[in-house]
Amino acid sequence: MTGLRPARSATLPYLRRTDYPARLAQAAREARAPREPDAPTVISTFAGRGGSSTGYHMAGFRELLAVEWDAHAAATLRLNYPGLDVYHGDIAALSVQETLERTGLKAGDLDLFDGSPPCTGFSTMGQRQLDDPRNQLFREYVRLIDGLRPRTFVMENVAAMTFGKMKTIYQEAMEALRAAGPGYRTVSGVLNAGYFGAPQLRERLIVIGVREDLNLTPTLPAPQCLPSTVREALTGLPDTPDGMTINDVYLPVWTRCPPGRDFGDLHPKGHLFSHRKIHPDRPSPTIVKTVGVDRQGRANNGMYHWRWPRLMTIPEIKRLGSFPDDYQFAPTGDPIHDFLNAWAGTGNSVPPLMTRAIARHIRETILQH
Incomplete structure (x- = not known):
């Protein structure tokens, strides 16, 4: 090999x-x-x-x-x-x-x-x-x-x-x-x-x-x-707080977590390692298919923006996964399912x-x- x-x-x-x-x-x-x-x-x-x-x-x-x-x-x-x-x-x-x-x-x-x-x-x-x-x-x-x-x-x-x-x-x-x-x-x-x-x-x-x-x-x-870095990759996309915002349980951890680190680095037992705040001036880490969103659209697991307390948006994830901007994921009629399907589809893909x-x-x- x-x-x-x-x-x-x-x-x-x-x-x-x-x-x-x-x-x-x-x-x-x-x-x-x-x-x-x-x-x-x-x-x-x-x-x-x-x-x-x-x-x-x-x-x-x-x-x-x-x-x-x-x-x-x-x-x-x-x-x-x-x-x-x-x-x-x-x-x-x-x-x-x-x-x-x-x-x-x-x-x-x-x-x-x-x-x-x-x-x-x-x-x-x-x-x-x-x-x-x-x-x-x-x-x-x-x-x-x-x-x-x-x-x-x-x-x-x-x-x-x-x-x-x-x-x-x-x-x-x-x-x-x-x-x-x-x-x-x-x-x-x-x-x-x-x-x-x-x-x-x-x-x-x-x-x-x-x-x-x-x-x-x-x-x-x-x-x-x-x-390329995340910031370079996302050039031209809207930079707003709109999206799947992090829930109140994890918001204090997000606030204390430096960009480029996961929440497990701050937890005394290393828990919450599947939560990561992305660093804008480094390449993206591997996008995994698993992301957590509750029925109210509040994030409880995944890759978070470095500036805004939310998950990365699907347009941002597509850029980081090298999918074209106009690539479409089939709609299901449920915004939460649409988000999860698009994220998993990008995370599962080469x-x-x-x-x-x-x-x-x-x-x-x-x-x-």
Whole structure:
């Protein structure tokens, strides 16, 4: 495994970009642009609310199919990409033959197969649960690779797979991926989204596979830049106290908590560590899917603004997650549910600009050869 955690050496060509909003807007325009006739093709599985899909669109790929079981996520994909074929259902029920028929492909034609299958229950260590449904989801991902025989694949997962007890799961997963179809050469490493355009320090395990008969060795993309700060990323958005304000129980803690710290730093027993006041002059920490809002719209968990006693707003979270400003999350008719769905959708996603960098790298180093 190759790990990428860039050192801040003066000899390395890393630049801090201060034009993040403009770069994100340009990437959004590229995502909506007509596809070239020879645009590479991609299928996204475990597509969620469209983080990876958006990244592939930004990189000029033609997405032929998105596979997602969650109803709100599938509705969000259709809302943003009305021409996209969305398979809303269990991936286990999607056959290779149906996939080929829906995309008009033959086995071996697909350029890139993408997905973030859960691997948590896959290990042979300890008490292995053969009926753990999470095992099956990873196996379904491999089953489709085996039948579709794409030229390349990308698998994303949590960085924690690469150490401790999870390392055995990682090794098993890699063996299964390399043995799929005609065989694949793989490279993997922990990449940080902050070094690939997103203003968020989010680490993900990235696995890139290349079909053996192409006789090419896959590589990981090199870091591109230093991450933008939160303040830079939010340039142009309203800076107001309006939003999900923090409830009265936690307001005194928010008041005493310095920016860039979590409430656990002030608690005598380290509790409340899931409450964080964001620092405006640093990159955003990882956006997690869990956020707390009561029925009165008062915040009781999550990432808080440094100036105003409220949660970050959805437009702000989208910027930090590198989603375009005009990206929409399907409405539910309930403002609280809408907020929670949009936050979770951003927190669960691989940042689109990170996926874009990976997709461009694959296009330039593999598919164009």
